Amino acid sequence: MEQAYLETTRNVYKDAAENPNVGLCCTTTPIWQLPGLSIPKRMLEMNYGCGSTVNPRDLVNNPRILYVGVGGGMELLQFAYFSRQLGGVTGVDVVDEMLEASRQNFVEAEKVNPWFRSEFVNLVKGDALHLPIEDNSIDVAAQNCLFNIFKHDDLKKALQEMYRVLKPRGRLVLSDPTCEQEMPEVLREDERLRALCLSGSLPLKEYIKMITDVGFGTVEIRAKRPYRILDPANYATDELIYIESVEVCAIKDPMPADGPCVFTGKTAIYFGKDECFDDEKGHVLLPNQPLAVCDKTAGALAAFGRNDIFISESNYFYDGGGCC
Structure with a gap:
């Protein structure tokens, strides 16, 4: 039986698809400014990430790209900018309304980006715990501010699924909130706060260990930024809780005999x-x-x-x- 918090998450993002919520994730990462790339206003309003997973050095030699949790399609459009091939990018989401919102946003993106065609992106219904993707078929997989929502066993399963679909030497690019303080249990068990990418935040070392435990032999910490404050006046906490966002690339390298390489x-x-x-x-x-x-x-x-x-x-x- 599916855990209740996942249903809460679906409802939060169903509403966010139908009624764009500009401040939902409050990303502090500047939006890519690239020659010939224009992002429709509604896509920007539906930028529900906490960083960026798009890095040009990951996107050479026409990679096959998977993005899980499509949001309004902004990062899918950015990935397609580097791919520019039919079906080169696959977006997977469990929320029908979010998939439909992305489809509509791609129509608008075609009007302001002469190079872009909606067919560059293949949108698929599915969830991160059971990816509808073949084994060893993806060069670059990515997710932005999604995996922190999952509780321990589900996070492990989501990471295992990403590892499964990646080709050898493939790259998993992630952006998630992290928190070094102990999160109060009442906040950690708050389904809505977890869905809003706040109370599920893990300490960075624990987050990295989850990644390496599923087999990734190399992990790169590419950025770490201030993200949010949970304060006693607005949340069930006795102290200020400082949350940071982190951008990580995990590479499906063979595991070294003396343990993973973490940069x-x-x-x-x-x-x-x-x-x-x-x-x-x-x-x-x-x-x-x-x-x-x-x-x-x-x-x-x-x-x-x-x-x-x-x-x-x-x-x-x-x-x-x-x-x-």
Whole structure:
């Protein structure tokens, strides 16, 4: 039997499809400004995400793209901008009204984007826990401010489904709220607050562990931003609860024998007198050349106890390159 909170979520987004709610997620991420891309006003009003899952470096070589939880279709349109092929992008949603709203928005998008055709996007009824997609068939899968709604077992299932449909080396791009404080149980069990992407927020380390536990061998933390405050005057909490949004890319790499590689923005800098420092594990540091390193490599380098290697703290912004 389906859990009641999922039905509440459906109702919230059914209403959001029929009556666009500009402040529903209150994203702080600037909307992509790209040559020849115009986003219809209603699409912008239905931007129910907490960040962005569209990154050009993920979208090379005509990837097959899956987006789960279509919203008003804005990120589907952005993905299609890079794909521009019939059926190159698939959008899956469980809410009929949201699928229909996206269809209507694509008609408007065609009027202001000469390059765009609605047929570039294939809209499919289905849910994140039982994706109507073949195994190992997707290059880039994405979701924005959806998975944080799920409780533990359902979140695990949703991640397993994304892992299942991705090709080897495929990428799962996620944007979700996270919270390092203990969320009061009364808020965590509030079905509407969970549906509104607030009370289901997990600590970042727990969120990452959920991702790596299903098999993703590499995880990149690409951005972390302030998102919301839950305050005692308006919510059942005795203290201010600070929520951040995080953008993550998980790659379906083989799991290393010593555990996943998680990039949180750490950098190693060697400033010694030798030509380089070689840890004999595939990591070569050149003098005064910053190298992005995963947390695992950062720990291993620190364990050498050298006074000529500097390891920066995590800044939760990773932009490619690195040790792995």
